[in-house]
Amino acid sequence: MIPTVLSAQNWQTHQGEFIALWTDATKAYALYNNGLFTTNLTDGTYPALSPDHPGAAWFEKLSTDLNGHKPDGITHKSTAIEHFIAPNGTTPWPDMPPALGEGVHQMAVGPIHAGIIEPGHFRFSIIGEKVLKLEARLGYSHKGTLALMRGKSPRNAARFAARISGDATVAHSLAFAHATEAALEITPPPRAIQLRAVMAELERMANHTSDIGAIAGDAGFAFLDARFAWHRESLCAAASAAFGHRLMMDMVIPGGIAADIKTPGPDVILGAISALDAELPSLTRVFEDYASLQDRLIGTGHISAHLANRYAAGGFVARAAGRKVDARSNPGYAPYDVLELSVPMETEGDVAARVRIRLAELGESARIIRTLLSSLQDGAIAIAPPSGSGMGIGVAESFRGPAWHWINIESGQITDIFIADPSTLHWPLVEHAACTSIIADFPLINKSINASYSGVDL
Amino acid sequence: MVWMTLAQHLLSKPRPPRRASQATAAALAERFTNLSAVKLGRSLAIRHVAIGSCNGCELELRATQNMIHDLTQYGLSFTPSPRHADILLITGVAARNMAEALRQARAATPDPVFTIAVGDCAVDGGVFKGSPAITGGADSILPIDLMISGCPPTPSQIIEGLLSLIEAHAG
Numbered sequence: 001m002i003p004t005v006l007s008a009q010n011w012q013t014h015q016g017e018f019i020a021l022w023t024d025a026t027k028a029y030a031l032y033n034n035g036l037f038t039t040n041l042t043d044g045t046y047p048a049l050s051p052d053h054p055g056a057a058w059f060e061k062l063s064t065d066l067n068g069h070k071p072d073g074i075t076h077k078s079t080a081i082e083h084f085i086a087p088n089g090t091t092p093w094p095d096m097p098p099a100l101g102e103g104v105h106q107m108a109v110g111p112i113h114a115g116i117i118e119p120g121h122f123r124f125s126i127i128g129e130k131v132l133k134l135e136a137r138l139g140y141s142h143k144g145t146l147a148l149m150r151g152k153s154p155r156n157a158a159r160f161a162a163r164i165s166g167d168a169t170v171a172h173s174l175a176f177a178h179a180t181e182a183a184l185e186i187t188p189p190p191r192a193i194q195l196r197a198v199m200a201e202l203e204r205m206a207n208h209t210s211d212i213g214a215i216a217g218d219a220g221f222a223f224l225d226a227r228f229a230w231h232r233e234s235l236c237a238a239a240s241a242a243f244g245h246r247l248m249m250d251m252v253i254p255g256g257i258a259a260d261i262k263t264p265g266p267d268v269i270l271g272a273i274s275a276l277d278a279e280l281p282s283l284t285r286v287f288e289d290y291a292s293l294q295d296r297l298i299g300t301g302h303i304s305a306h307l308a309n310r311y312a313a314g315g316f317v318a319r320a321a322g323r324k325v326d327a328r329s330n331p332g333y334a335p336y337d338v339l340e341l342s343v344p345m346e347t348e349g350d351v352a353a354r355v356r357i358r359l360a361e362l363g364e365s366a367r368i369i370r371t372l373l374s375s376l377q378d379g380a381i382a383i384a385p386p387s388g389s390g391m392g393i394g395v396a397e398s399f400r401g402p403a404w405h406w407i408n409i410e411s412g413q414i415t416d417i418f419i420a421d422p423s424t425l426h427w428p429l430v431e432h433a434a435c436t437s438i439i440a441d442f443p444l445i446n447k448s449i450n451a452s453y454s455g456v457d458l
Numbered sequence: 459m460v461w462m463t464l465a466q467h468l469l470s471k472p473r474p475p476r477r478a479s480q481a482t483a484a485a486l487a488e489r490f491t492n493l494s495a496v497k498l499g500r501s502l503a504i505r506h507v508a509i510g511s512c513n514g515c516e517l518e519l520r521a522t523q524n525m526i527h528d529l530t531q532y533g534l535s536f537t538p539s540p541r542h543a544d545i546l547l548i549t550g551v552a553a554r555n556m557a558e559a560l561r562q563a564r565a566a567t568p569d570p571v572f573t574i575a576v577g578d579c580a581v582d583g584g585v586f587k588g589s590p591a592i593t594g595g596a597d598s599i600l601p602i603d604l605m606i607s608g609c610p611p612t613p614s615q616i617i618e619g620l621l622s623l624i625e626a627h628a629g
Contacts, residue, residue: 083555091558111559114538116506116519119556140555141510144591159585166514166610210517229524236521246612247514282466454512457553 001182001393003029003036008047011039017312018053020404020420021060023069030056031404031420033312036393041069048073055311055425058456062424065139066146066458081139081457099125099132107439111140118453122442129438134431142457149417154180154254154385154407157414161405162250164419165455170196170203171398172405172419172455173252178333178394179405180254180385189380192256193334194372199239199248199257200396201365201372202269206235207399208358208365209276211450215355216287218443219296227283231276238272241265256382266373273366284359297352301433301445304349311429314401314422316357317449321349327395327402339368351441351448387412398422400450421455502624504536505543505567509560509599510592511550514610515577519549521613534620540566545620548596551579551586557599564600572623575602576616578609585609 006014016032023029027038028046039046048071049056060071061080078096085091098106104127111119119140125133145164149157154176161176162169174196181188188196213228236246242265243251251258287293303313308321318325324345328336344360346353389412394405401422408416426449433445508516522529529535537543540563548560564571575596578584582595596602606619 081555085554085558089557091555111556112507112563116516116536118508118511118513118516119559140559141508141512141550141553142555142591143510143512143551143553143586144589145586147591148586148589163512163514163585166512167517169512169514210520226525229521230526233521233524233526240612247517247610249514249609452513 001036001391003038003391006037006039008039008042011037012047012049012052017309018049018055019312019402020406020418020424021049021056021063022406022418022420023063023067024408024416028063028069029406029418031393031406036406044068045070045072047071050074050076054428058424058427059420062458078135078137079139081142083137083139094121094123094137096123096135096137098123101127101132103127104132120453124434124439124442126439129440131434131437131439131442134434134442136427136431138427138453139457141454143454145458146417146419150414152414153387153412154184154409154414157417158253159250161419162252163454164403164458165398165421165423165452166247166249167207168203168398168400168403168421168452168455169247169249170199170252171396171403172421173250174200174396175394175398175403175405176407176419177252177254178396179392179407180394180409181392182394183390183392183407183409184254184385184388185390186255186383186385188256188383190335190377191260191379192381194376195257195261195381196252197335197339198261198269198369198372199243199251201368202235202239203248204399205273205276205362205365205369206232206239207450208362209235211447212287212355212358215297215351215444215447216293218447219293221290221293224283224286227279231272231279234272234275238265238269241268253382255385256380258382260381261376266376269369270373273369276362277366280359280362287355287359294352296441296444297355298348298350300351300437300441301448302348302350302436303429303433305347307429307432308349311425313425313429315397315399315426316354316361317401317426317429319344320346320353320357322347325402327397331395333395335372336368339371341368351444354448385412400452401426403455419455419458421452423451423453423455426451427456502534502544503542504534504545504547504620505538505540505563506536506547506549507556507560507563509548509550509556509580509596510553510586511577511579515549515579518610518613518616519547519576522616524613527613527617529617529620532617532621532624534617540564541568543567543571545572545574545623546600547574547576548580548600548602549576550596551583551589551592552594552596552598553592557593560596560599572603572627573600574604574606574619574623576606576619577611578607581605581607 065081121137210232217225305322
């Protein structure tokens with residue numbers, strides 16, 4: 001893929017839906033829904049895009065903290081990763097301006113959270129119980145992943161792509177494989193393409209069941225939490241039986257997949273999704289029947305269609321807010337082109353709508369898995385990537401939205417790479433959604449969007 | 459509708475019980491029961507701290523609490539506060555931004571405390587070993603009593619590791 005070169009002025013005025021921004025040694029790149037664009041860096045600076053595209057702000061901070069490049073004309077000052085650490089290793093309490101007004105107080109949460117989740121710092125400005133402002137400070141799990149991938153062959157670097165976000169390991173491995181395959185102009189064998197989709201849908205189902213249950217659990221509804229956790233466990237056990245790993249980590253590699261599906265695998269997978277299919281109508285009914293549960297979810301954490309479009313949201317966050325997007329159908333990739341994917345959509349944009357979307361997606365993923373397993377083609381499962389050169393962009397629809405990978409390969413080695421998890425665009429929406437509700441509803445809102453920390457910290 | 463669901467569930471036959479691995483679960487339960495003179499009692503509280511993981515270990519840690527693995531049957535449970543914790547359970551590489559937070563969590567945990575590193579990253583940095591963004595595994599910030607490797611370790615492996623710690627200190 002050859003990016004379109006723009007002058008500094010055209011770079012700043014380009015119209016389109018902003019997806020991602022990053023820099024390499026000499027250029028800044030911006031990915032829109034209408035193409036990949038680039039402009040030259042001048043003394044390490046480039047014109048900021050965040051004044052017109054608010055979703056660009058986090059990417060601009062990343063370009064500063066990861067590569068030392070300065071966006072020109074920014075209004076944001078906070079850091080994405082390089083928070084101040086004193087020479088003696090201590091870190092001062094971050095200064096984050098509160099909302100102003102009588103009776104407003106600040107509440108700090110994290111970086112260590114109460115539950116079993118990743119680290120991040122949230123600062124709420126609250127009046128009474130009402131949240132007026134939320135500022136998220138992330139970067140706590142920065143591991144230097146992108147730097148570790150440079151200088152390695154795509155096959156060697158795949159294990160880092162698989163650990164961008166452990167819950168979306170298949171999707172990120174798939175996006176990385178797509179980028180590599182685009183750069184080197186190769187196509188994996190048909191059987192590999194089919195099995196990749198089986199894994200991707202299995203991963204989607206495991207995450208959806210786990211999160212739907214956890215949202216009910218956060219509203220004090222233990223029964224649904226327990227049942228959905230049971231199904232998530234069955235799906236992980238099936239993944240382990242079929243592919244040898246409960247999360248299917250390191251299974252999708254550039255050129256194909258690492259190992260074929262094991263013999264009892266398809267039966268175990270079909271058993272797990274049939275058990276879920278059988279119980280899903282009654283679980284859905286419980287979800288919708290209990291007024292006390294619905295009362296916590298309806299109208300909570302509202303994200304308007306305008307905001308979802310402004311930030312180019314993806315996944316169930318977008319689809320619950322009247323924005324019908326899905327990377328599996330647009331831009332689309334094999335094998336979904338022949339599967340007649342049905343994409344659910346709701347318009348309410350609240351926690352309840354996001355749950356309904358995910359409930360609907362469970363059925364669609366189950367259908368796709370059944371179709372694929374009943375039509376598996378024989379043949380090879382991988383081809384070796386040649387030692388070529390090229391630039392490629394790859395996308396895969398993770399359970400939370402599209403994961404974009406950009407890669408530049410020279411003589412078989414990665415010279416540069418950037419990875420945009422959908423969470424980079426969703427975190428600002430978490431900040432917005434929090435301000436539509438009271439502080440006690442924040443766990444529901446946060447879980448209903450489920451933005452990744454590791455995927456943004458890189 | 460709820461009553462119909464309820465009636466259905468009351469009238470229908472119970473599903474066959476399922477365990478992650480009958481053999482492992484039975485062996486672990488037996489080992490635990492044999493510790494009649496458990497010095498530590500049956501109520502060890504765990505405070506989990508992620509210091510640079512990819513969320514894989516967190517998924518499997520949460521899975522230890524589901525009704526199939528059922529961590530609480532062994533007297534182990536997670537607590538939101540380090541002040542109530544007997545065990546600090548650490549996942550992820552030692553990311554520089556988390557070092558201070560982990561030290562403060564340790565300082566807030568009353569002695570005696572066990573520190574456990576769960577997952578290859580916490581054990582020695584895992585695939586991220588050598589990255590300038592990290593200082594290594596969890597032991598580059600705190601002394602560690604037990605390491606449970608795996609990427610991520612399965613819920614059964616995590617529970618087995620936790621029980622081996624209790625065994626080692628109960629005898």
